[in-house]
Amino acid sequence: MIDLIVLVVTTFVLGLLGLTVVSRNGQYLINKLFAVLTAMAILWGIANYSTNHVTGYEQQLFANKLSLFIGFLLIQTMWFLSIYFPKKIDERKIQRRVSFFVTITLLILTLFTDKIVNSVVYVPTKKITDIITGELFYVYVLAAAIFFGLLVYNFYTTYRAKELDSLQRQQIKYASMGLLFSFVWVMLVAAVIPSITNNWEISKFGSVGTLFMVAFISFSIVRYKLFDIKTVVVRGFVYTITTTVLVTIYSGISLPIKNYLVQANVGAYTSTITEIVLLGMFGVSFYPLKLYFDRVTTKYFFRDHYNVQEVLKTINTILSVSVDLDKMLHRVGGILKKTLLIEHCAFIIDEDQITGQIRYINVGKSVSKVSLPQGIDKLFRGRNVVIVDQLKDEGVEQELKKYLVFQSIAVLVKLRGVEEHGHVENQGYIILSDKKSGKGFSGQDEKMLDILSGQLAVAAENLIHLDEIVHFNIKLQDEVTDATKQLKVKNKKLQELDETKDEFVSMASHQLRTPLTSIKGYLSMVLDGDTGELKPAQKQFLDQAYMSTQRMVYLIADLLNLSRLKTGKFVITPQPTNLAGMIEGEIHQIEETAKSRGHKVSFMCDPSIPDLMLDDMKTRQVIMNFIDNAIYYTPEGGKIQVFLEQKDGKAIFKVSDNGIGVAKEDQKELFAKFYRAGNARKARPDGTGLGLYMAKMVIDAEGGDLLFSSEEGKGSTFGFSFDINQLKPQ
Template identity: 35%
Template sequence: MLIEVGLLVAGALSLALGALSIPQWGRIPEARFFLMTTIGTSAWAFGVALFLAATSETTLVAAASAYYIAAALIALAAFLLGYTAYKQEAPRQSFVAWVSLPFFAWAVCLWLLPEVLLPGVSVGGQNTAELNPALYIWYIIYFALYYVVGVTLLYRSIARTRTKQRARMNYLFWAYASAGVIGMLYNLVLPGLGNYHLIWIGPLGLLVFVPIVYVAIMRYGLFDIRQTVARTLAYTGTLATLAGIYVVALTAISTWLLPDEVTSVQYNVNVVIMLCLVFAFQPIKRFFDSVTNQIFYRHQYHREQFYRQVSAALTKTTELHKLLNNMATLFATTLKSKGVVILVYRGDEMVASGKRRRSPVPLQDLRWLDERVKQARTLLIDRNEISLAGDNELERFLVSHRAQLVLPLKQADGILGYVFLDEHQSGRYMRRDREVLETVADELVIAIQNALSVEEIRELNETLQQRVNEATKELRLSNAQLRKLDEAKDEFISMASHQLRTPLTSIKGYVDMILEGDAGEITPMQRKFLTEAFVSSERMVHLINDFLNVSRLQTGTFAIDKRPVDLAKVVGQELDSLKISASGRDLAFRYKKPQSLPKLLLDEGKIRQVIMNFSDNALYYSRPGTEIKVSLEVEGEDVVLQVKDTGIGVPEEEQARLFTKFYRASNARKQRPDGTGVGLYLAKRVITEHGGSVVFSSVEGKGSTFGFRLPLERLRVRDDANQLDDKPDDK
């Protein structure tokens, strides 16, 4: 019997604790879920008490169902409270509805079909219940998941809250964690193992839960008891007034107006009086609410709302004077101060802003105060406390500057500034006023530091802008000179290229004639030397052509002159011109000429350069004794040329930059240091100007494929119905 009484007391204490949170619903989002928790814990304790005291199977089943439903409600409430504390805002109703679905499913199942979870009970001696193992495991998973996640979110919310609110959340976390561990052990795990002898211990864990939460209420203001007292007095006054009016009115009417009337008339009069009192209830209650608010909340404000206003003011602007003025106005309005001024050091000067009708504190006085603050290491200077401590010097300082509170704005390397608050408008500053000032100090320091940094950046930007303007002017002059030099360079390259190309072409022609035997027999040694001379002159011609095209690109004179061209024939001619170079390197071209290919509108000279560039690169980078495969064919709607070699390839990480101007792959620079890096760039430009695209693939160490793809229908000669009838020719 003693255990049942203890359970009833624990449940009653929990319910009373939850009642304290009712007035806080509009201010603290967690309050309604805390009340839900206390309702669940109370029902849990009452259900366990009824389970232990039951003398019939019906009562036993109802009690067991009740406390299992209550436990499910506790898990849901813990999750919603933890989620709300972590998000620092009330959850959406749709979210609450979705996460509540499992609880309602368990509640309906346990109340309407208790035999599903409780297939059997035993009354007498020690009351026990038989559980459905499979369903009970799901119940444990539900409870553990919701409760553990809720407590975890509650723990994680501690780090996201302010100093004092962090202490509240810390107490709540330990209250939920300790009661949860006790409850899960004795009311989930042990009953699941068939042990109902100790189920009374779980609800008695509320005797741990209740004191911890009570300490959070009294010490850290978790819930405002004054509001409960004020509302209780308001309702008491309202009901007492209504009762007094009723008694006086009924007595007066019965004694003086209707002394001899029949009972039915007195009954009707009684009804009329009651109706009048019903209509009078709300006005009377509003009157008592106003009276109690004047008594208990004369200078009250909501901390969380104030913190939100502070955060909004600090993020509204980065201009220092506006920031300080906004904060001084907010402090003066909320804390009912007669005047507020915020002083901030900026180098060797001081910035002051606020709501005060007198001059700010001199700089030398602030330096003196710096030393006193560093010695005292105090968070807030209160004139009342200084007076009680007998510090006459500091008290005179505060009185001379009409300061009741001084909040030092501390940073890591010293004092950033101060907030001076004059006397309170109607009394004195409360403890909660001092606490909110200490709480927002760090946030204010960070905002001021940011504003000072932004101010420095603005000043630096102005200086830099002036320098940039001067440098820009100089650069414009330099650029104009460079453009003139660049134009002279392009003109020189163009002229030199034209002058060099004619004699080089002659040299190449005469060397070729000697190699062909037109000047008589030559020795193998002579052939070797002449071959090298031929290859070098040929390369010089190509290089000059490349430079000419680069010059045309720079000067804007690069143009494509399209004429009907037999592309298959052009490819064969270019490969024939490289026979001597190929044989000198022990290489050979294998080219299968297409049987029929229509003439295309192309710039023959530039296309020859592209083909020569791809073929010449294949010669230089292929291994001796191998073949270079050249193919020209129609693929779908395109004419495709591909030159495949078995050379050094291109590293994968460098392939994306290969067709940019003056770029060469690292392994190509090692094997052929004298390259220019303009050949592939020009090839891509030529093919792009023809409406085509470059073909490229490569594997480092195995070889590369270079070529192009030209649109057949776009470049086909429309009035040329003839197809090339040349037979395949392997070269």
């Protein structure tokens, strides 16, 4: 009965372990080999059990032969696993060829001859079958011992290999111990001791040896992440324990109740109800009991367990709302400390890759500032997370590993920035110390840190740029403030110069106006024939002189008006004014100039327009400016039309030409002081840019509206309009 219980337990545990490993990462050869090993162990246990429980001589003989052969295959599977565990070191081609030859030979000798097992004898008093060994039985033992030696040799050479990291060394240490203890137990209990004592009763406990393998490999899974199935194994164990406890409790309660019901001769209906109640209690109790075992296993096996998504979500929230780089890194460092259960962590942020300026942030216990050696990037090779324990003990990695261990660095995470033009900028590193528990960093830790590396790199880069912008704004504000002070000083000087200029312009204009008036008056008298009849040539020259004098008078008037505007002395003096007569007089004055340029000037007038209260001198100046501009900005042979019309209660004056027009980009600024359009400067370089500005000032002051439309290359229309009712003389 004991050997059956042992068989059932080992079969269940080995089967569960093998299926879990192969279903978790079935694509890896090592996982497949381990699954084969567990299958061989189960088959050998069944064969070993059947040697003492089958009937009939032939069946007993075959069961013992099969048990020995499967036992040899189990040893060979262990040996084959030693070649590839924890990773393949070299080919071992000779071993594999010898293994194939020996396996075939032993298959033939064991199953089809009596050279290994000669016969069997059933001993009724012991209820076992004794084996009568053949003359080559010790050849079988020797072959098994040789493969055991190769197994030990492979594990030893693999353990000493430089390619392995410390975590893999721990895995191979405990897994090999489990396999070796199992092998020794099986060989001693199932073969050596029975053959020496000629008593095979002890062989039925051979399958107990497989429990050594289960114990050591389970420890390696939980402690050193063997096959990366810790969570699956532990949670499976929880379900098994929960179910076992409930079944035990259910059996302990239900059996006495059933016996009582039978003795009390209770009906079938009552028995059924009782069964349903008990099953209900079983179902209701399962989940609370499972939660209890979950808490227990979490406490002892998953102290460092955490939800990756929840941690990353919390960190992402911090990254999205942070505006200060130091505070953000301290908060993220605090979460990493709490989540990974480490002593401290630090951040090295490359703020300026050109100048080499870095920022170092330490979170946790006070430690000296860590500096990373040259060539540290060689450790990453396309990955973002380097676990120092997993570095190789050879070459450059060995040297860097020694330095990192000396600096108490357990994990190094590269902060990879955004890829631009095929190049990824390194934003810095995260440095993590060892865990407080002394455990290594898991695949879950590595995955979480790998995701975090990209997110934190982008956030750090953004905040570095934000800091640059803030500092730039502060610097710019200081420069603007300084420049403003300088501008105020210069502006004050300019204002003083401008006032001096205005005073000079005002004084010069007054001084020039008197002689120009005299010159204009004398020229007018000569042209009117007061000094005698003029020859045509003389009249032409004097007309030109008179027009130039008139322009000078208007220019001086503009300068005086501009000066008055600045000093607040610009005053409109309204008086009854006949617009038609005023316009005709101005046209008459420029007729000769228009003819000399080949222009045709026409005037269309509505005689019903009444006199209006306007400033005669200033309005005349505006009219002359519009007509004068039409003449000078229209190419020779142009057409100039002057209109004075009444429409909708308004007196409207317009001057239209087919001249050079005004470009669209110049039209908004055309009436600004001293502004001149580009094509106007080319056509008439001597202009001042005051005529239209003063025209707008005058028309606005008189309560009128300025009219303007133009298209470059096709001509312009300038004018004004006045509300007749508002400006009628009272």
